Amino acid sequence: MSNKHFETEAVRIASSKSNQREHSAPIYMTSSFTFDSAEEARQMFAEEIPGNIYSRYANPNSSDLIEKVCAVEGTEDGIATASGMAAMFGSMASLLEQGDHILASRSLFGSTHQLLTRVFPKWGITSTYGDISDIENWDKLVKPNTKMLFIETPSNPGLEVIDLEWIGKFAKAHNLILVVDNCFATPYLQQPAKWGADIVAHSATKYIDGQGRVLGGLILGKQELIKEVQFFTRHTGPSISPFNAWILSRSMETLAIRMERHCANALAVASYFQDNKELEFVKYPFLKSHPQHDLAKKQMKHGGGIVTLTLKGGIERAQRFIDELQMITVTANLGDTRSIITHPASTTHSKLTEEERQRVGILPGLIRLSAGLEHHDDIIADIERALERSK
Ligand SMILES: *Cc1c(COP(=O)(O)O)cnc(C)c1O
Numbered sequence: 529m530s531n532k533h534f535e536t537e538a539v540r541i542a543s544s545k546s547n548q549r550e551h552s553a554p555i556y557m558t559s560s561f562t563f564d565s566a567e568e569a570r571q572m573f574a575e576e577i578p579g580n581i582y583s584r585y586a587n588p589n590s591s592d593l594i595e596k597v598c599a600v601e602g603t604e605d606g607i608a609t610a611s612g613m614a615a616m617f618g619s620m621a622s623l624l625e626q627g628d629h630i631l632a633s634r635s636l637f638g639s640t641h642q643l644l645t646r647v648f649p650k651w652g653i654t655s656t657y658g659d660i661s662d663i664e665n666w667d668k669l670v671k672p673n674t675k676m677l678f679i680e681t682p683s684n685p686g687l688e689v690i691d692l693e694w695i696g697k698f699a700k701a702h703n704l705i706l707v708v709d710n711c712f713a714t715p716y717l718q719q720p721a722k723w724g725a726d727i728v729a730h731s732a733t734k735y736i737d738g739q740g741r742v743l744g745g746l747i748l749g750k751q752e753l754i755k756e757v758q759f760f761t762r763h764t765g766p767s768i769s770p771f772n773a774w775i776l777s778r779s780m781e782t783l784a785i786r787m788e789r790h791c792a793n794a795l796a797v798a799s800y801f802q803d804n805k806e807l808e809f810v811k812y813p814f815l816k817s818h819p820q821h822d823l824a825k826k827q828m829k830h831g832g833g834i835v836t837l838t839l840k841g842g843i844e845r846a847q848r849f850i851d852e853l854q855m856i857t858v859t860a861n862l863g864d865t866r867s868i869i870t871h872p873a874s875t876t877h878s879k880l881t882e883e884e885r886q887r888v889g890i891l892p893g894l895i896r897l898s899a900g901l902e903h904h905d906d907i908i909a910d911i912e913r914a915l916e917r918s919k
Contacts, residue, residue, distance in 0.1 A: 589773035606748035612731020615745030615768035622760030635683035686889035696724025706786035732865030790833030794899035852914035
């Protein structure tokens, strides 16, 4: 691995030039690749020599993206997928078998929760959720058939932070495959592999694209595990389109400067509103009031682009507030150039029971803000005005 900085790797790693000597990588929109001879075809299929065969297996654009992200995540190898969920599903389905058990942190992305509770049980793969606040008791949740530990940190939308050093050691002690969904932090803010994660999975749709254009996912990790995942993805076909891989590879070049601004804007909003009388509380990993502020500082470069504001007055107030926004977009995505607000209790997390929501910290008045790249004063002004008018 090279020892260049994140920004340099993200910009300078590139697939080898074609014979056109282009400076910016072309898009290889091709389903298959040709062989110079029957013998070359045989050797490539036998994996005796490297080379592209078919875009379901690999394509120069997906390889380019994988190489960049691996360099900055500190992982050996990877696979790019058509969406983040294809990455979450692929990393679990390829490494588990009937009878295995997954231990997971309770606050998971909605579709990941559906995989664990509705999809995998059909194939005899079960799971248990552990509370982050009760981490001392996780030993008791490990069963003889537990094979995988799956976590997200910071969590969505509770912004709970899991101690990566602790979880890395825990996984090792129990001989579990540790999978970390690193979508919220991105490799710019934290590199779970450094703390012992075996697999780092991403929804590249969020900050890696960062402009709300394409879906994509990544499964990254140790070569021996990636080999197994690769067998699964090659033959089940969740391959990313060369065009989307090309977009995401270009986006990697600006991830560092975009994350700097996302995080600065999120911190500005969180600091401005932390004592506001219309709010129960404001949660942001780099605010002193965050219960795991010190831990967040230890393992993250900045606090991330997501802030939660819990409004007084419950669901009705939160909905009135949303309807008063003039600039900030109301949509279910996050990690876009444009600031986005979501009300989890009535949308993304509406299928959970009230008790389940309480347990993961989703109060009725909680609003999730994904701070965009606008000027922070304009983001603050829009929120302040909507707070006033929704009283
Ligand atoms: C969005 C998201 C996913 C799923 O990614 P898609 O690209 O939408 O399939 C998984 N995990 C987290 C944390 C996410 O935010």
